[in-house]
Amino acid sequence: MIYSSALTSRVMAASALLVATTNQGKLREIRAILSGLPCELLTLSDWPGVVTPEENGLTFEENARAKAVHYATATRQLTVAEDSGLEIDALDGAPGIESARWGGVSATYPRKFAIIYEALRAKDALDSPARFVCALALVRDGEILFEARGTVEGRIAPEPEGEGGFGYDPIFFYPPLGRTLAQVNEKSAISHRGAAFCALRKYLEGVASLQPPTSECGC
Numbered sequence: 001m002i003y004s005s006a007l008t009s010r011v012m013a014a015s016a017l018l019v020a021t022t023n024q025g026k027l028r029e030i031r032a033i034l035s036g037l038p039c040e041l042l043t044l045s046d047w048p049g050v051v052t053p054e055e056n057g058l059t060f061e062e063n064a065r066a067k068a069v070h071y072a073t074a075t076r077q078l079t080v081a082e083d084s085g086l087e088i089d090a091l092d093g094a095p096g097i098e099s100a101r102w103g104g105v106s107a108t109y110p111r112k113f114a115i116i117y118e119a120l121r122a123k124d125a126l127d128s129p130a131r132f133v134c135a136l137a138l139v140r141d142g143e144i145l146f147e148a149r150g151t152v153e154g155r156i157a158p159e160p161e162g163e164g165g166f167g168y169d170p171i172f173f174y175p176p177l178g179r180t181l182a183q184v185n186e187k188s189a190i191s192h193r194g195a196a197f198c199a200l201r202k203y204l205e206g207v208a209s210l211q212p213p214t215s216e217c218g219c
C-alpha cells in the first residue's frame, strides 16, 4: 500500500472521484463501499466516448495502474481503477489476470466454469485452493497517489452454487462461512474488493481529516 502525504493536496483539490470500470458487478460493490464519502462518484457512463485501454500488464497491479492513468488522463478526473481476478493454485494461478477473457471474450460464465472443472478434473484437484485478488490504483494528473491490494482465500466449490454476486462467485467456496461468494449476503465484508476499497476509503477519509473543512469535497 502506498501513502504519500506530499500528494494529499492533489487529492484535496478534487470534488469528484471517477470509478473507472465498465463492469456493473464491480461498480455495484464499489459504490456501496464508498457510499457516504463527501464527494460525487462519477462513472464511465459520464464519458461515453472514452476509449477502453488494452490490458497488457503482467500483474493485477500493472493493469490497475495502466487503467487508472489512462482514464484519469482522458477525463482529467481523480480516478480509481482496479484489476481483479481468480487465481487457482492447481492451474498455476490461472485464470488470474485473464479471468475476464478466459475461454474467449464471449464465453459465458457457465462455459468458463466448465473449462475450469475440466482442467481441475484432469489434475485430480477439483477442490483446489484458490483466491480472488483485487489491485487498485488512485491517479490524478498522471501521478499514482495510492495503491492497495486485497485478497480472499478459499477453494473451488464442488459445483456452482448461488445466485448473488457476479462472475466466478458461484464456484468460489469460502470455508469460514461454508458457502460460495454467490451465497453470502455481505460479500464486501470478506472480499478482495472489499479489502482494497476499504483501504482506499480510509485513505480518502484520512486525507480529508488533515485539512480544515472547505466548500470543496474531501476526496
Ligand code: IMP
Residues within 6 Å of the ligand: 023, 055, 082, 083, 084, 085, 086, 097, 099, 100, 132, 165, 166, 167, 168, 169, 191, 193
Ligand atoms: P478485469 O476487468 O480485467 O479486472 O476482469 C476481472 C474479472 O475477474 C471479472 O470479469 C470476473 O470474471 C473476475 N472477477 C473479479 N472480481 C470478481 C468477483 O468479485 N467475483 C467474481 N468474479 C470476479
